[in-house]
Amino acid sequence: MTTPRKADQAFLRIEDVTKRFGHFTALDRISLQVSPGEFVCFLGPSGCGKTTLLRAIAGLDLQDDGRIVMDGRDVSRAPPAARDFGIVFQSYALFPNLTVAANVGYGLVNRRWPRRKVEARVAELLDLVGLPEQGTKYPVQLSGGQQQRVALARALATSPRLLLLDEPLSALDARVRLRLREQIRALQRRLGVTTIMVTHDQEEALTMADRIVVMNQGVIEQVGSPTEIYARPATAFVADFVGKMSFFEGRLSGPGRLSVAGIELGCLDDRGLATGSSVTVGLRPEEVRVRGVEAGQPNAVAVRVADLEYLGAFCRARLLTREGNVPILADFSANLMRDMEVALGKELLVALPPASLHVFATPIDALSDEEAA
Amino acid sequence: MSVVADRERHVSAAVPGRLLGWSREDFVAGLLVALLCAFLLMSIALPLWALLSKSFLNARGEFVGLANYAAYFANPILVDSLFNSLFIAALSTVIVIPMAFTYAYALTRSCMPAKPFFYALALLPLFAPSLMSALSLVYIFGNQGFLRALLFGNTIYGPIGIVIAQVTYTFPHAVLILVTALGLSDGRLYEVADALGTSKRRVFWTVTLPGAQYGLISASFVVFTLVITDFGIPKVIGGQYNVLATDVYRAVVGQQNFEMGAVVGMILLVPAVLAFLVDRVVNRRQVALLSARAVPYQPSPRTSRDAGFVAYCVIVGFLVAAALGVAVWASFIQYWPYNLTLTTANYNFPRFEPAGWSPYFTSVKMALLASIIGTAVIFTGAYLIEKTKAFPLARGLAHFLAMLPVAVPGLVLGLGYVFFFNAPWNPLNVFYATLTILVVNTITHFFTVSHITALTALKQIDKEFEAVSASLKVPFWNTYRRVTVPICLPAILDIAVYLFINAMTTVSAVIFLYGAHTKLASISIVHMDESGFIAGAAAMATMIVMTAIGVKVLHILLDRFLLGRFQAWRKR
Numbered sequence: 001m002t003t004p005r006k007a008d009q010a011f012l013r014i015e016d017v018t019k020r021f022g023h024f025t026a027l028d029r030i031s032l033q034v035s036p037g038e039f040v041c042f043l044g045p046s047g048c049g050k051t052t053l054l055r056a057i058a059g060l061d062l063q064d065d066g067r068i069v070m071d072g073r074d075v076s077r078a079p080p081a082a083r084d085f086g087i088v089f090q091s092y093a094l095f096p097n098l099t100v101a102a103n104v105g106y107g108l109v110n111r112r113w114p115r116r117k118v119e120a121r122v123a124e125l126l127d128l129v130g131l132p133e134q135g136t137k138y139p140v141q142l143s144g145g146q147q148q149r150v151a152l153a154r155a156l157a158t159s160p161r162l163l164l165l166d167e168p169l170s171a172l173d174a175r176v177r178l179r180l181r182e183q184i185r186a187l188q189r190r191l192g193v194t195t196i197m198v199t200h201d202q203e204e205a206l207t208m209a210d211r212i213v214v215m216n217q218g219v220i221e222q223v224g225s226p227t228e229i230y231a232r233p234a235t236a237f238v239a240d241f242v243g244k245m246s247f248f249e250g251r252l253s254g255p256g257r258l259s260v261a262g263i264e265l266g267c268l269d270d271r272g273l274a275t276g277s278s279v280t281v282g283l284r285p286e287e288v289r290v291r292g293v294e295a296g297q298p299n300a301v302a303v304r305v306a307d308l309e310y311l312g313a314f315c316r317a318r319l320l321t322r323e324g325n326v327p328i329l330a331d332f333s334a335n336l337m338r339d340m341e342v343a344l345g346k347e348l349l350v351a352l353p354p355a356s357l358h359v360f361a362t363p364i365d366a367l368s369d370e371e372a373a
Numbered sequence: 374m375s376v377v378a379d380r381e382r383h384v385s386a387a388v389p390g391r392l393l394g395w396s397r398e399d400f401v402a403g404l405l406v407a408l409l410c411a412f413l414l415m416s417i418a419l420p421l422w423a424l425l426s427k428s429f430l431n432a433r434g435e436f437v438g439l440a441n442y443a444a445y446f447a448n449p450i451l452v453d454s455l456f457n458s459l460f461i462a463a464l465s466t467v468i469v470i471p472m473a474f475t476y477a478y479a480l481t482r483s484c485m486p487a488k489p490f491f492y493a494l495a496l497l498p499l500f501a502p503s504l505m506s507a508l509s510l511v512y513i514f515g516n517q518g519f520l521r522a523l524l525f526g527n528t529i530y531g532p533i534g535i536v537i538a539q540v541t542y543t544f545p546h547a548v549l550i551l552v553t554a555l556g557l558s559d560g561r562l563y564e565v566a567d568a569l570g571t572s573k574r575r576v577f578w579t580v581t582l583p584g585a586q587y588g589l590i591s592a593s594f595v596v597f598t599l600v601i602t603d604f605g606i607p608k609v610i611g612g613q614y615n616v617l618a619t620d621v622y623r624a625v626v627g628q629q630n631f632e633m634g635a636v637v638g639m640i641l642l643v644p645a646v647l648a649f650l651v652d653r654v655v656n657r658r659q660v661a662l663l664s665a666r667a668v669p670y671q672p673s674p675r676t677s678r679d680a681g682f683v684a685y686c687v688i689v690g691f692l693v694a695a696a697l698g699v700a701v702w703a704s705f706i707q708y709w710p711y712n713l714t715l716t717t718a719n720y721n722f723p724r725f726e727p728a729g730w731s732p733y734f735t736s737v738k739m740a741l742l743a744s745i746i747g748t749a750v751i752f753t754g755a756y757l758i759e760k761t762k763a764f765p766l767a768r769g770l771a772h773f774l775a776m777l778p779v780a781v782p783g784l785v786l787g788l789g790y791v792f793f794f795n796a797p798w799n800p801l802n803v804f805y806a807t808l809t810i811l812v813v814n815t816i817t818h819f820f821t822v823s824h825i826t827a828l829t830a831l832k833q834i835d836k837e838f839e840a841v842s843a844s845l846k847v848p849f850w851n852t853y854r855r856v857t858v859p860i861c862l863p864a865i866l867d868i869a870v871y872l873f874i875n876a877m878t879t880v881s882a883v884i885f886l887y888g889a890h891t892k893l894a895s896i897s898i899v900h901m902d903e904s905g906f907i908a909g910a911a912a913m914a915t916m917i918v919m920t921a922i923g924v925k926v927l928h929i930l931l932d933r934f935l936l937g938r939f940q941a942w943r944k945r
Contacts, residue, residue, distance in 0.1 A: 080843035107845025
């Protein structure tokens with residue numbers, strides 16, 4: 001599953017890492033490589049093992065099996081203090097009885113630096129995270145976003161070569177979250193520090209990461225750039241978890257040919273599955289085309305608007321195919337709604353582009369809506 | 374940006390050294406946990422084991438099975454004591470629980486004025502040795518008592534005196550538990566009941582009482598156990614009425630019959646262990662009862678009800694205060710009840726007992742040592758158990774042992790110490806009758822409550838502090854000193870004061886352990902009372918109460934001013 005990279009290029013190598021809690025397997029032979037300066041996101045629902053993997057990399061909870069190699073050094077059994085990383089937690093974990101400056105300088109104190117040098121470094125870091133002149137305040141006097149930036153400064157103070165972020169934005173308000181997202185990303189680019197962030201927020205992962213590692217039930221489902229993950233989901237789970245997708249049952253009626261409730265459709269990638277096998281077909285709502293579709297055109301399907309959900313900038317429609325009543329989700333812009341006079345019960349002719357039809361071998365009932373939980 | 378350039382200068386600094394294959398931090402943590410386990414094994418597990426095994430051995434140390442138990446139940450006088458104890462404990466519980474419930478109800482569910490004052494009034498007996506209320510009763514209803522006529526010819530020396538004194542002594546314990554139980558209430562339930570037009574009476578029976586039922590059960594068991602294991606009250610006011618606690622004392626101190634002492638000790642352990650188990654179950658349920666979304670109940674004023682509660686609290690509070698106050702007053706009286714002029718002559722202790730004032734100073738010294746050493750051991754121990762990661766089995770053992778002492782009455786613990794530390798084969802017997810053993814015994818006796826206080830405080834701290842420190846290569850002991858201790862300072866003070874006050878007032882465990890030079894103030898009270906110097910006993914009890922209350926006042930001032938001034942970070 002791992003994107004192949006040359007071993008000497010990797011800053012962090014994870015090999016067959018396994019972690020069990022009693023009978024529950026939290027990590028099942030995870031292997032992964034992270035290049036220097038890369039921003040990697042571990043994305044997945046709660047309980048998928050992403051935080052367990054992060055804590056194994058940090059040495060906070062040791063894995064039962066497998067190796068972790070950091071910068072060519074095997075740190076599999078090393079305690080956290082013998083590894084080189086900075087970490088930021090969802091709860092900020094700032095020491096409430098110490099000033100902001102003392103928090104940022106916490107790791108510098110036992111380096112026996114002269115006081116002046118520590119002060120200069122702390123000032124530099126506070127400047128870096130956009131909180132100059134705040135050093136004398138206590139954490140409780142700062143807002144959540146400011147506290148998280150202090151935590152970031154503290155993690156970077158010792159110039160670690162690896163930065164670990166454990167859901168750093170989840171405790172913040174939506175607006176603050178957006179702003180801090182950009183700030184973290186910009187800072188990471190400027191410093192070039194290899195960064196791993198754990199998140200359950202797909203939007204966060206898509207906007208921030210160089211590479212996304214989608215995890216589910218202790219295994220890696222897919223590793224890839226945000227565009228790869230979104231446009232070419234490797235599994236039905238990834239397709240379901242990242243972005244919106246409607247699924248329907250179908251059958252491969254030939255190479256690149258699908259039959260869905262009697263409707264014949266062409267698709268670009270049938271994953272080499274045998275003709276006649278049952279498949280699940282996935283389609284992103286924004287890929288359904290309405291303008292300029294003519295009868296008889298390939299993949300043109302006659303549908304009826306069964307339901308409309310108003311979502312502000314666009315409407316999400318539930319369409320039923322005239323043949324077989326197959327439900328398909330489609331996003332219609334306000335513009336399109338007006339031009340095509342889309343309304344409840346309206347009959348439309350839509351096209352399902354062959355490149356947008358994703359074929360998965362997973363049976364449709366295996367896709368639960370755990371995502372909502 | 375210089376941050377990038379800076380990196381080269383300290384790549385992966387300070388990889389800690391390793392000892393025996395462990396990192397230095399794990400080594401230190403492991404060593405400390407091992408020390409804690411060793412301390413607890415020595416101070417609680419082994420003495421309990423000594424007591425248990427003693428009850429199955431004869432005087433020559435041969436195993437005799439249940440023979441000691443059989444001998445116990447064959448002796449009608451001893452069996453009488455058992456029934457006396459059960460009767461006293463049951464009666465005291467039946468009286469004190471409704472009394473304390475009404476009091477706690479007034480404190481939590483009414484709008485009566487001066488709640489903090491009435492709360493403090495109810496808690497007063499916590500600052501005195503249990504036998505102080507018995508001393509007061511002697512002054513009020515004893516042979517020279519001014520209200521003796523109220524007893525209609527009955528004597529206060531016996532069950533009547535014991536029960537009244539026990540009610541006073543256990544009242545604050547019951548109030549504490551019930552105030553907590555009644556405080557944990559969901560105000561929304563009352564609003565719903567109100568909206569459905571439910572009568573006040575029905576709301577009480579269907580909402581209030583079920584909500585407090587676990588508190589009631591827990592309080593009942595605690596009171597029952599306190600009464601059945603208390604030694605001071607029956608000793609002072611029991612007269613010819615024998616109970617288990619005085620039997621143990623007589624068997625061990627009087628007759629040197631250790632086997633019989635061990636059997637009675639084991640019997641006393643039964644209600645205490647039962648109370649402990651019930652409390653654990655009840656606690657779990659109590660927490661589950663209240664969801665995180667519950668809104669605390671806010672009482673609304675109702676003049677007639679509030680006035681009734683004020684009257685009730687004035688009466689009960691006055692009686693509780695009187696149970697201590699009369700002894701205090703009498704300690705300053707020339708010759709009760711014939712010459713009521715005030716004097717300090719009763720504080721001239723050498724008149725009454727050879728040790729004079731020295732038991733008081735020994736007590737203060739012992740309480741200070743127990744408080745300082747105990748707080749350090751208990752809080753650090755709780756930190757290791759809660760916050761370090763290495764050696765989970767040893768930490769589990771330490772926690773289990775730390776939870777044990779609460780199920781062991783002081784008298785039983787004291788007996789265990791006699792059997793363990795006084796055994797000829799034990800090299801630790803050099804500590805017997807020294808201040809060291811009194812300090813260790815006191816710390817152990819009050820270990821569990823302090824341990825839970827420490828754990829509760831530690832659990833409220835962000836659990837990632839240790840992880841952050843490790844990532845910054847700061848060893849855990851630095852974070853413990855710079856962050857954990859300052860944050861937990863209020864809880865640490867609570868523990869220190871709790872240990873000090875209990876060390877000052879306790880009688881039951883230490884009565885078996887003191888030596889010629891380590892007699893404590895509370896034991897001196899028992900001796901002076903035995904020799905008929907009741908005014909001296911009252912004076913010494915007054916010294917204990919004054920010291921305990923003084924320390925508590927100091928604690929409140931420290932909490933308010935010191936923490937307010939030097940811990941500005943707590944406020945926004």
